[in-house]
Amino acid sequence: MVLEAKEISFRYGKESRQILNDFSLQIESHERVGIVAPSGFGKTTFCKILAGYEMPDQGEVLLDGKPLDTYRGYCPVQMIWQHPEQVVNPRLRMREVLKEGDEIGEDIIEGLGIEEDWKKRFPAEISGGEMQRFCIARALGKRTKFLLADEISTMLDLITQSQLWSFLIEEVERREIGLLAVSHSMPLLERVCTRICYLEKS
Amino acid sequence: MREKKIVKDYTKQKMLVFGVLVGMVILIALFAPYLTSYDPYEQDLGNALLPPGKEHLLGTDRYGRDMLSRVMVGAQSTIFSALLLVVVITVMGSMIGIICGYHGGKLDVFLMRLSDIFLAFPGMVFAIAVASVMSGGIFNAVVALACISWPKYARITRSQVMAIKNMPYIEAAKLSGSGTLKIIRKHILPNIAGAIVVTAVLDIGTMIMEIAGLSFLGLGATPPTAEWGSMMSNGRSMLQTSPWVILAPGTAIFLTVMIFNLAGDTMRDILDPRQRKG
Numbered sequence: 001m002v003l004e005a006k007e008i009s010f011r012y013g014k015e016s017r018q019i020l021n022d023f024s025l026q027i028e029s030h031e032r033v034g035i036v037a038p039s040g041f042g043k044t045t046f047c048k049i050l051a052g053y054e055m056p057d058q059g060e061v062l063l064d065g066k067p068l069d070t071y072r073g074y075c076p077v078q079m080i081w082q083h084p085e086q087v088v089n090p091r092l093r094m095r096e097v098l099k100e101g102d103e104i105g106e107d108i109i110e111g112l113g114i115e116e117d118w119k120k121r122f123p124a125e126i127s128g129g130e131m132q133r134f135c136i137a138r139a140l141g142k143r144t145k146f147l148l149a150d151e152i153s154t155m156l157d158l159i160t161q162s163q164l165w166s167f168l169i170e171e172v173e174r175r176e177i178g179l180l181a182v183s184h185s186m187p188l189l190e191r192v193c194t195r196i197c198y199l200e201k202s
Numbered sequence: 203m204r205e206k207k208i209v210k211d212y213t214k215q216k217m218l219v220f221g222v223l224v225g226m227v228i229l230i231a232l233f234a235p236y237l238t239s240y241d242p243y244e245q246d247l248g249n250a251l252l253p254p255g256k257e258h259l260l261g262t263d264r265y266g267r268d269m270l271s272r273v274m275v276g277a278q279s280t281i282f283s284a285l286l287l288v289v290v291i292t293v294m295g296s297m298i299g300i301i302c303g304y305h306g307g308k309l310d311v312f313l314m315r316l317s318d319i320f321l322a323f324p325g326m327v328f329a330i331a332v333a334s335v336m337s338g339g340i341f342n343a344v345v346a347l348a349c350i351s352w353p354k355y356a357r358i359t360r361s362q363v364m365a366i367k368n369m370p371y372i373e374a375a376k377l378s379g380s381g382t383l384k385i386i387r388k389h390i391l392p393n394i395a396g397a398i399v400v401t402a403v404l405d406i407g408t409m410i411m412e413i414a415g416l417s418f419l420g421l422g423a424t425p426p427t428a429e430w431g432s433m434m435s436n437g438r439s440m441l442q443t444s445p446w447v448i449l450a451p452g453t454a455i456f457l458t459v460m461i462f463n464l465a466g467d468t469m470r471d472i473l474d475p476r477q478r479k480g
Binding site: 100 | 376388
C-alpha cells in the first residue's frame with residue numbers, strides 16, 4: 001500500500017502563519033521514513049493531517065489512491081502521540097485502553113514488555129514509559145497499515161528507547177506496515193529509517 | 203524546627219454520617235404510611251388545634267389531624283417530587299448539554315440562546331406562570347420547575363463536554379473507529395459524571411424548597427394532600443395562636459434541606475476535590 005500526501009498546505013486559523021506549504025510525501029508499506037525538522041515546523045500537524053484528524057487547507061491525503069476519509073471505521077493509518085498521558089482516558093483502566101485498539105495480539109503485548117499487573121491500573125498509576133508502551137500496542141491493531149510515530153521515545157531512557165524501537169522495527173517489517181517516524185534526533189532516525197526527509201520552513 | 207501538623211481527613215466519615223441521615227429521611231418518607239400512628243387525613247374536630255403533648259407529639263391542626271403523621275406523610279410528596287424533579291432535569295439538561303457541546307453549530311446556538319432566555323427570567327416567577335397555566339397538582343409543579351431548571355445543567359454539561367472533546371484521547375478513540383455514541387458513552391460521560399452528580403445532589407435541597415414554595419402559594423399540592431409547603435400555608439394565619447401547625451412542617455423542611463445540602467457538600471469534596479473549600 002501507499003500513503004500519499006499531495007501538496008499539503010495548512011495553517012491554524014486565518015491569523016496564524018503558514019505551517020505547511022505545498023508539502024508532498026509518499027510512503028510505501030515496506031518503507032520507514034524519518035522526518036526531521038526543528039520545533040514548530042509542523043511535524044505533529046503533518047502527522048495529524050496524515051491520520052485524517054486535521055483537514056488540510058489544500059491538497060489531499062490518499063491511501064492507495066483513495067482519499068483517506070473514504071475509509072470508514074477503524075483508520076488504517078494509526079498515530080502514536082508524543083505525550084502518552086494525554087491520549088488515554090483517565091477514567092479507563094489500561095486493559096480497557098488496549099481494547100480500544102483493533103484486536104491487539106498477545107505477541108505485541110509481550111513484545112513491548114507490558115506486564116499483566118499494569119493492565120489493572122488506571123493511567124495515573126503507571127509511568128510515562130509504561131503508558132507509551134500501551135499507546136504503541138493500541139496503535140498496532142490488526143488492520144493497521146501505516147504507523148505515524150510522533151516523537152514517541154523522547155521521554156524515555158536510552159535502554160527503553162532501544163527496546164521499543166527494535167520491537168517496532170521488527171513488527172512493521174514483519175507485517176509490512178509503513179512507518180513514519182518524527183524526531184529531533186538524527187542518530188535515532190539514521191538507525192531506524194530507510195529514508196529521511198527534511199521539512200523546510202515554508 | 204518547623205512542625206507541620208497533619209490534619210486528619212474526615213471526609214469519608216462525614217459522608218458516612220450524612221449518607222446514613224439521607225437514607226433515614228428517604229426511608230421515613232418511603233414507609234411513612236406504615237409508621238404513622240394516626241391517619242393523616244382523618245379529621246377529628248373535637249381535638250382540633252391541640253398543642254404538642256403525649257397523645258399527639260407535634261399537636262394537631264385545625265381539623266384535628268395529627269401533625270406528626272402529616273409531616274411524615276408530607277415527606278413522601280415533598281421529597282419524592284423533589285427527587286423526581288432533580289432526576290428529570292439532570293437527565294434532560296445533560297442530554298441537551300452533550301448534544302450542544304459535542305455537535306456544536308446552529309443547533310448549539312439555538313439551544314443555548316433558548317437557555318439564556320430561561321436563565322435571564324426570574325425562575326420562580328416563570329414557574330408560577332407555568333404552574334398556574336397548567337392548574338394545580340404536585341405533578342404539574344414538578345413539570346413547571348423542570349421547565350425552568352434544565353438550562354443550568356445544559357450549561358455545565360456543555361462546557362465540560364467542550365473541554366473534553368478536544369482532548370487527544372478522543373482523537374485516538376476516533377482513529378480506532380469509535381462512533382460518536384461510543385465516544386460519548388465511554389470517554390465523555392465518565393469524565394463529566396462527577397460534576398453533574400455533585401450539582402444534582404446539591405440541587406435536591408433547593409428543589410425541595412421550590413416545590414414547597416409553589417405549594418405554599420397554592421400552585422403545587424392541592425388540599426387535603428399532606429405536603430410541607432401547603433401545610434405551612436395552612437398554618438400561616440395561626441402562627442401566634444398555635445405555632446406548632448406551621449413550625450412542624452417548617453422544621454421538617456429546614457432539617458431535610460440541611461441534610462441534603464451537607465451530604466451534597468461532602469459528596470463534592472469526594473468526587474471533585476478541586477473545588478474543595480480551604
